[in-house]
Amino acid sequence: MNLSSVILQNPFDLDATVSSGQFFRWRIQGEGYLIQHRENFFYVEHHNDILKYHTISGNMNDAEIRRFFGLDDNLDAIFQRWDSPFLQSVYRKYRGLRLIRQDPWECTVSFICSMASNIPRITRNIHTLAKRFGTVIQTPNGKIFRLPTPTQLARVSLANLYDTGVGFRAKYLYGLARNTPDFGSLQSMDYSEAKTVLLSVKGIGEKVADCILLFSLNHLGAFPVDTWIKKALQTWIFPGKTGSPAQLATEARNYFGENAGYAQQYLFHHARTTL
DNA sequence: CTCCAGGAGTATC
DNA sequence: GATACTCATGGA
Numbered sequence A: 001m002n003l004s005s006v007i008l009q010n011p012f013d014l015d016a017t018v019s020s021g022q023f024f025r026w027r028i029q030g031e032g033y034l035i036q037h038r039e040n041f042f043y044v045e046h047h048n049d050i051l052k053y054h055t056i057s058g059n060m061n062d063a064e065i066r067r068f069f070g071l072d073d074n075l076d077a078i079f080q081r082w083d084s085p086f087l088q089s090v091y092r093k094y095r096g097l098r099l100i101r102q103d104p105w106e107c108t109v110s111f112i113c114s115m116a117s118n119i120p121r122i123t124r125n126i127h128t129l130a131k132r133f134g135t136v137i138q139t140p141n142g143k144i145f146r147l148p149t150p151t152q153l154a155r156v157s158l159a160n161l162y163d164t165g166v167g168f169r170a171k172y173l174y175g176l177a178r179n180t181p182d183f184g185s186l187q188s189m190d191y192s193e194a195k196t197v198l199l200s201v202k203g204i205g206e207k208v209a210d211c212i213l214l215f216s217l218n219h220l221g222a223f224p225v226d227t228w229i230k231k232a233l234q235t236w237i238f239p240g241k242t243g244s245p246a247q248l249a250t251e252a253r254n255y256f257g258e259n260a261g262y263a264q265q266y267l268f269h270h271a272r273t274t275l
Numbered sequence B: 001c002t003c004c005a006g007g008a009g010t011a012t013c
Numbered sequence C: 001g002a003t004a005c006t007c008a009t010g011g012a
Helices: A014-019 A062-068 A075-080 A085-094 A104-113 A119-133 A150-154 A158-166 A169-178 A183-188 A191-199 A206-216 A227-237 A245-274
Strands: A004-007 A026-029 A032-037 A040-047 A050-057 A136-139 A142-145
Touching: A004 A062, A014 A032, A014 A040, A050 A136, A075 A085, A075 A245, A085 A227, A085 A245, A104 A119, A104 A169, A104 A183, A104 A206, A119 A142, A119 A150, A119 A158, A150 A169, A158 A169, A183 A191, A191 A206, A206 A245, A227 A245
Parallel strands: none
Antiparallel strands: A004 A050, A026 A032, A032 A040, A040 A050, A136 A142
């Protein structure tokens, strides 16, 4: 297996990046990870200032790797602008954790599956959807399955969606397949405009919309507030503050500014590993 | 058995 | 705009 190399000029923590709950299509393989992203299936491992990867299926190249792992985000500059001592300590702990730029459609399916669930189950649900309804790809490592495209998903009956074990989320996936946003246009819109479009889809609320914007559409100011982040904010950033998730999200966006999503991801990862 | 989970829609006030 | 109830399933 011949590995290509990307030289890292900024801090990177591959382990924290893939395991921080923003992306579900990965698994441990040897010293690194196997990753699925659209039609691509690749292996990646990290050693100091070098990221090595090998495309098993698809067409990943250095530029795609840089884009996917957010390697051009200047983390030190982003975090330097925040004066919260607690956030600084979290940054020192996970320095190099980056926001992945995953596929918007796959991200939407994933985070609709995520509501009122948990990471192991979300991962399992996504795999089941891919295995039953997605395109099979033969690779040297065996068969892998793409997530179904909107067209493929629209051919699946509501009963068959329920049968995958996604529960009440089945009806939202059913609707999403028939009312898929034009994700391409959302990247160039401003945050609130793009969010309004996402919120028009049944099953996409405040939190899921912010996840889609942050994890796949390069809107780094998005600040998804779930139960974990709510606890994290109330414990570490705004002690004792009450309010709805939407109110806390607005509060956090105002406090952290244009790259608020990065603060969110570090706080989420820290909350999930310590609380 | 009951309770709750990376929420969101709907009804009701 | 706030609150209560509901939605499926699975794990504790």
